Amino acid sequence: MSFSGVLSQLLEIVIAIALAPLLSGWVNQWRAWLQNRSAPGLLQPYRMLHKLFNKESMVADHASSLFRMAPYLKFGCMVLACSIIPTLSTDLPLAPAADTIALVGLFALARVFISLAAMDIGTAFGSMGARREMLVGFLAEPALLTVLFSASLISKSTSLTTIVETLAHRDFAIYPGMAFAAVAFLMVSLAENARVPIDNPATHLELTMLHEALLLEYSGRHLALLEWAASLKLFAYSCIGLALFFPWGIAEARAPAAMLLALPALLFKLGVGGFLVAVWETVNAKMRIFRVPEFLATAFLLAVLGMLVQLLLAR
């Protein structure tokens, strides 16, 4: 384990934790502008977190310890996920600990605990949200896995760092299968991060809400952690997308100096991506909850199709 490796690993984790709320703020700001509203400041998520951390954390009388534990668990999962996704460099000492399958597992673990916690209180909204979250999850996870497998077919490895190294530093080539995978991945990440066609992140008012229903019973620092974790999840998915489909600019293991260039590249790519998400959320409307399985089934089938095309054309 080299010094530069430890450095880049630490830097990545710090950047992920620090920048994740900023990304959420950026998307929210652009969305407000595009919808002709006056926007909250870019730093609004930080202020929100600060406020929540300073508040008392109220917990229902009959909540079990699971309920208290879940926010920490989810936050931890997301930080770990962010630490194994190559954002700045592929020289990550933690990366061998978990490949893409384990990454999907991490997201699943967080999902299971937060759903259990939502059911723990026994309110109607919590249970409904948990049920829907599990529905989305069980449809989205295979799709995500298949997308990652398509990429693995190219690099012959399920390790994310290897995939990025293969894609970014080999001679430029067009992989048609990845076009399908990209569309599928986009659909999955919208669903997983509770963005527009599946859920509206800006509202608590609809009976159809998904993500917010899980958090209804939380307050204070627990809520702050969960909001932060949600930002981290968006950040993590954005980074997986960038790593798979736009990997250029990520520094290689033997070139620590390239990280100086990698940071602006990452910020630029995230900025553009955030803007596009805002545009997407502005021009599209939320779909009926009954259409969600169809949406995710499409994503899954596209991912499978991408893998098939990859197999056919690789011959």
Place this chain on the structure above:
Amino acid sequence: MSALLPQFVNLLGAVLLLLAFAMTSQRRMLALIHLFTMQGATLALATAVVGYVTRQHHLYLSAGLTVVLKVLLIPWLLHRVLDRLGIRRDVETLINIPTTMLIGIGVVIFAFNLSIPISHLSSALASGTLGIALACVLLSFLMMITRTKAVPQVIGFLAMENGLFFAATAATYGMPMVVELGIGLDVLVGVLILGVFMFQIREQFDSLDIHHLEQLKDD
């Protein structure tokens, strides 16, 4: 650069397949026509690229023909038919969409499997494209089976023709010109006839639902 162009043809093939899949799962009539137009444009681009790579200049002509017929003329005709008949409602399907898509995946696997033993014989330019083209053809076929309205059936028919043209272009650098012209003429006349038919079916049944066309049975 020269290594990228064949990959680009592959990419266009994949896009064609993606569009065929999107059409199979599309509910809205207008979106279906847009997808068909996009498919035509992709096909024309692929044809032109293959023509450029292989220096087969008659492919430019074929690409031009595709643009005129399948990007401009036929979509325009279809839009006119929709306007004149006042069709704006969603497309109804016989099988629900997720099931259709699952069958679609099966169809794609079948097509790819069928094409693998012979893909070594197709042009060196794009050895996988034959399977993609076959998958496009069969997916359009599936779409024709699962739709109950006349317009989507026609679009499925035309999409099938797109897949066949792609097969001819990518696997063999295009059929002889006289054959291609003949096929183009047949397609055009076919669409015109079908367009006339749609008005007549509408007149007779007051609807474009193919369910009305089930009077003739064996008994």
Place this chain on the structure above:
Amino acid sequence: MTQEALALALLLACPLAGAAVLALCGHRERARDLNVTFSCGTFFAACALAMHVVRAGPVLLWDNAFYVDALNVFLLTLTALVGLTTAVFSRPYMRVESDHGKMTAPRLRLYHSMYQLFSFTMLLALSTNNMGIIWVAMEAATLTTVLLVSVYRTAASLEAAWKYFILCGVGIAQALFGTVLLYMAAEKVMPPGGGALLWSNLDAVKGQLDPDVITLAFAFLFIGYGTKVGLVPVHNWLPDAHAEGPTPVSAVLSGLLLNVALYAVLRCKVLTDGALHGNALSGRLMMGFGLLSVVAAVFFLIRQRDVKRMFAYSSIEHMGMMTFAFGMGGPIATYAGLLHMTVHSLIKSAIFFAVGHATQKAGTQLMDGIRGLLKISPTVAWGLMIGTLAILGMPPFGVFASEFLILTTAMRDHPWATPLLLIALAVAFASVFGRVQGMVFGETSVKPLAHRPALVPVFVHLTLGLMLGLYIPPYLDAWYRQAAAMIGN
């Protein structure tokens, strides 16, 4: 221009010019006669071409674009002959339809023009040397017949035409894919220059074609053209199109279009057999679907109440029989298949002529409504009766001869198939004969018509069918032998 080139030019130009002229004046009184005149010109051109080919062997014309050999020249002549007699039959038929108000002036124009164009597309499909053009011509034939079937604009005819278009469109798209595959395989073994789809070139190199590709290509071509032949899993369009179109169209559909489609299959089979070096895959495929068509069609046939639908199913049965015969291969079965093709064309169109007059007299196509034809018009009644006996395989007629040959060959090579064929034939005989007996004899329910029916075509066809059963003229025999030697391996 040489003599044969002149004949071929005339053969193709006649119907094309006819289509153009009749598109302008097809609604006039004279149009019916003009239609006959153009068909007559086509027939004479076909005879001239046939005489030349029988005497001097196969010819390649105009830059190898056209190829006429023993196989297609016999079909060309048959097509031109039936085209002519059907035109003759359609004169009084269409006059009655106009009197009933079913054919208005624009419809008559469409009908006459499309009739000639349809003849042109069939002749083009038969005479071209290019496998791609065969496809184009078959598709064009579909388009023209779609217009012909829907000419009455009734709900039922529109349904039939729509089904016909969609099903055949889909089917024939598969054939195009097969053609692409064929072209792909041919390009590998042929010098560049665009000749890779010409049948004469393909025939020369068929031994070198890649077997895998050709197998797949044949599967697609067989599905595609088989849809137009009316083979069983994909036959649904055929009874509807026959029943709902005008009767002359039913006659040419059954008598000619199905033959042309089978011809396309045969051309593909020759190439496939050559490429697969004695592997009988194509033959097995054809035998299987042929047998299935024979058996299935008979069981559909029993349940019909509409007379044209019943005979449409009988066409499916006979096309299945021919496909089975060509699938068995060998000189005798192929000879029998060709003979069956000829007599079926002649007799089935004769039956449709008679049926056309009968339905016009009765005012219905339902068999329960047609009773006692014999009392009103004995000639039509006898024409129908004799035609039915002939198509069911009664001895003196040609169908008996060809079916006998097919059955004996099947008995020798594939004994398991013989009982199936025999049962199918017996069931078909019992049900069709019973029905037709009721239509011909008994108390009458039909009315006489204002115009004299055209009975010459019926009896010309029946006489020819009878002659082929008793005696095959030596030149015709030589002709069949040449063609059989070419396609039967």
